[in-house]
Amino acid sequence: MTKAKRKRLIYNLITFALVIAAFIILQSMIANKMISRSLKGQLVPICAWIVMAVSLNLVIGFSGELSLGHAGFMSVGAYTGAIISGWLLQVYEVQDTTLRLVLAMVAGGLIAGIAGVLIGIPVLRLRGDYLAIVTLAFGEIIRSLVNVLYVGVADGKLHFSFLNKNMPAGVSMLVDGAKGAVKIKPVATFTAGFVLILITLVVVLNLVNSRAGRAIQATRDNRIAAESMGVPVTKYKMMAFVTAAVLAGMAGALYGLNSSTVIPTQFTFNQSINVLVFVVLGGLGNVLGSVVSATLLTVLPEVLRAFADYRMLVYAIVLILVMVFTNNPTIRAFADRLFAPVKAIFRRSKKKTAGGDAQ
Amino acid sequence: MKKFFAMMLALAMLLTCVSAFADDDVVTLKIAHIGPTTGGAALYGQATRDGAAIAADEINALGGKYRVELINEDDEHNVEKAVNAYNAALDAGAQIILGTTTSKPCEAVGALAVNDRVFMLSPSASSEAAVEPDNVFQVCFTDPNQGAASAEYIAEHKLGTKVAIIYNNADVYSTGIRDTFVEKAAELGLEIVTQPITFTDETTDFTVLVAEAQNAGAEIVFLPIYYTPASQILTVAAAKEFKPIFFGVDGMDGILEIEGFDKSLAEGVMLLTPFVATAQDEKTVSFVTKYQEAYGIKPIQFAADAYDGIYIIVAAAEKAGITAEMVRKAEEEKDPSEICEALIAAMTEIEVEGLTGTMTWDESGKVTKTPMAATIVNGEYVFE
Incomplete structure (x- = not known):
């Protein structure tokens, strides 16, 4: 037991060390102007996608439920963040961008968490495919709702309306229906993204390695056995689901406040699938894998710009090759021998991945 | 090394004195076209990319003072990708942006370009918000202008007074035009005879929507939508023997090119558009011929x-007197702000006679040109 604990500790330390090292390297590159505009512009979105991938991994990899509506929580966070940030600026004239960003992210996480609870109550009583379909529907519902949502500030008050744009005269719109959240003052920073990643890693890794985390994994491995041992399945699945929703909401707020505008069509089913690809490629139940794959797959299309119109084709081929090669026993055995000393540390997490794959 | 450059410069200046158009006098404008050349809106991005390429070739072949070097970046009609494309274009040395093709990406890129001081001219982003920054100008009408212009055209030509509008309420373009149309229609005494008839990107069955317009006795059906749903609406209307005047805007452009669509159904459809490929004036004929030769489509x-x-940017550069020195400085310092300010000032002073009409601009960045409507006759767009 102590040996397993030590391995886990080392695995977690490596995860943190890699993230912190990447941050320090990138920061020093920015300070020395050694970084291209292209990469610099992607830093905040990368942070947001990492948090999305890690949080979805909590639901899919650890609690074993296939959720296809994760982008829905992200859009809740993005819209909430945009509204809160605009409201703070226009009504209370909060000029401190860090304060606005932090409050927006907290609010984004909170509202997405509430959405997570509401959707979790009916959804988590379902199993397998049914759950996947309902979460998919949830993502679409959120998108349709924000499509007809109008929020504006007038006379120092927030005004909400649905379906029709009933706004008092002289209103300054924050969310304008299909036009999305408009005139956002971008306040997101790479440092904030980095802190959010650290928070996510601390939350997820601690949760997974706690008593509750073991219960969550037990419900994944064998629901009936877990139930018969007295584990309240719905409660623990809910815990994983809502935690993931809160983190996705915070990532959404960060992502939304990085741009001057957010539109509903940015958070479609495709986007949920995109995050799912990050998770599957990184390995179900492998947190470090999610971090790495989210980073690489966000940067990859940009690196492939040289291929012009064929780049998404190349991207797809790269995806297929990676999937095939990481699952090929010969290649895996070869890699195992090559990295035998390093692999020893990861062996535990690999077993987990294999368990996840079998589902 | 510096000495060498100084010598070269002196030599070049000497040569300039000798011949009027020596190489040093040539100013190469590095223009990045940003548009969706892949993905759902690829038709538009490819069109702007290819149209710009033809103009650039013409200008370079002419051998005047200004030359154009085009850089192409794809934005997939996606806000995040558009920002990436913009950054990649600047990394590649672009100093002026021709883009972006679609509205929302244009807003996102404009918000960055206004701080970086990079001049932007969007060929076709039509939302109001897209031109808000002072460095962004448009070639096409804004959505509100299209809505108002359509209402004006209908009232002026007395096409009818009972109007039904079928529009996509999940689309910025569609809702934007619809809103101003309704506003202007009320002013001009056009009557909207139905409740809002709306659909979304996922709608596949338009029977109910068309029936609603038919039952209300609409004489004109205004379609501020793209050509794919419009073609479905026309098909349904034909089946129901509902024959009002269908009036579209620039999104209707392309309806005759849809594979498998019976062109006779589009007979008599009117659309507000500044350009039709079948027009017989010299400029259009020359452009269409070159385009068809190069890309095989109209x-x-x-x-x-x-x-x-592209011609507008070159005209503005000429007016502003952009020099090779300015371009070189911008390249060395990676800061095209000087070019940007000069172009912004020049834009309000120029008048460009192009394929899409004679255009002038004011400080808002919006274009002024006369609205024109084409009618589809015998499977071709024809100007009245």
């Missing part, structure tokens, strides 16, 4: 917009 309005866009 150009749509977006291609003409981008073609004009």
